Amino acid sequence: MNSKYQICSNCVMDTSDPNIRFDENGVCDHCHDFETSVKPNWHTDERGRAELEKIIDEIKKSGKGRDFDCLLGLSGGVDSSYMLHMAVKEFGLRPLVFHVDGGWNSELAVHNINVMIDKLGLDLYTEVINWEEMRDFQLAFFKSGVPHLDIPQDHAFIATLYQFAEKYKIKYILNGGNLSTECVQYPMEWFYYGTDMKQIKDIIRRFGTIKMETYPFSSVLRHKVYLKYLKGVRVVKPLNNIPFYKNEALLFLQKEYGWKPYPQKHFESRFTKFYEGYWLYERFGYDTRRVQLSSLILTGQMTRDEALEILKNAPYDKNKIEDEFNYIATKLGISSDELRSYFNMPKKYYWDYKNQQNLFRFGAKFLHLFGVEQVKKRQK
Numbered sequence: 001m002n003s004k005y006q007i008c009s010n011c012v013m014d015t016s017d018p019n020i021r022f023d024e025n026g027v028c029d030h031c032h033d034f035e036t037s038v039k040p041n042w043h044t045d046e047r048g049r050a051e052l053e054k055i056i057d058e059i060k061k062s063g064k065g066r067d068f069d070c071l072l073g074l075s076g077g078v079d080s081s082y083m084l085h086m087a088v089k090e091f092g093l094r095p096l097v098f099h100v101d102g103g104w105n106s107e108l109a110v111h112n113i114n115v116m117i118d119k120l121g122l123d124l125y126t127e128v129i130n131w132e133e134m135r136d137f138q139l140a141f142f143k144s145g146v147p148h149l150d151i152p153q154d155h156a157f158i159a160t161l162y163q164f165a166e167k168y169k170i171k172y173i174l175n176g177g178n179l180s181t182e183c184v185q186y187p188m189e190w191f192y193y194g195t196d197m198k199q200i201k202d203i204i205r206r207f208g209t210i211k212m213e214t215y216p217f218s219s220v221l222r223h224k225v226y227l228k229y230l231k232g233v234r235v236v237k238p239l240n241n242i243p244f245y246k247n248e249a250l251l252f253l254q255k256e257y258g259w260k261p262y263p264q265k266h267f268e269s270r271f272t273k274f275y276e277g278y279w280l281y282e283r284f285g286y287d288t289r290r291v292q293l294s295s296l297i298l299t300g301q302m303t304r305d306e307a308l309e310i311l312k313n314a315p316y317d318k319n320k321i322e323d324e325f326n327y328i329a330t331k332l333g334i335s336s337d338e339l340r341s342y343f344n345m346p347k348k349y350y351w352d353y354k355n356q357q358n359l360f361r362f363g364a365k366f367l368h369l370f371g372v373e374q375v376k377k378r379q380k
């Protein structure tokens, strides 16, 4: 174990990322990756806009004579909300907008989704995940001891997305993912792949207690190979082709739609708020804000000092955490003591269970080699 603490002299990533490397000036590999692989391929000027216009034309053509020309998943967070605005108002697209309700929507998320849909005059397709299955799936992940407890929510979103694409024969998926706020990648130990079916099956087999009969599953082979290469379904990330600044987007959405901001990225789900804000932070020492703030530093939206100031405080409210802890336990149908026992159990990681990491590693290298995907998960 690398025991010496070190923090990057340029961003705020530190040795809580077990694979971080520093150069002689104390600058980390995330910063170097940004300069050498992200920045040169990232165009938000006329060049990016021209590339985007071309794709928008293709999207419109593909949707001729159909009810929709693209697909967009709306979480109620800033990225997907802003993208929806751009898609409809700026690009003139006709997206099928869907939302996956995994049982943990915060009031803010519901509010934001409703104001966007109402103001834009759209229909919302909501996929409600069977709660008994969701709950059992989430508990299985708690019992497994791994950090990536978000997989049951994440996977449902991805699988539903591709089910919609297939059902409505939609070729283009708009994705709010963007380099501006997400150019620094989460370490693999923190967030493992949400579509590793081998791992999911292993954890369900060991810790699940009911049959997953309706929960939507999708393997990476199905959506990355079958749908992508055989059906021609494409994921487009328009926010990478235009100037996109988090604070400006937040202000714009509030003014234009009566949208309400969250205290932290991903907090639109009450579960994620608890899990990223408390569980990962206290049980594993992973502070997801480090990654998010480092992205903002590298893209010039925040100074390092501002980020350090934010990191001085815990990501959760210490006065409210006991209530929140009890709420999560009650909602999951277990006692607070049982939830506490999972918090205190020995830490496990993705490699403690069956997994397909080699397949992902190969796939990521392959896609990167062909310039298909700029930001991949960091490979060991």
Ligand SMILES: [Zn+2]
Binding pocket: 008, 009, 010, 011, 012, 013, 027, 028, 029, 030, 031
């Ligand atoms: Zn750095």
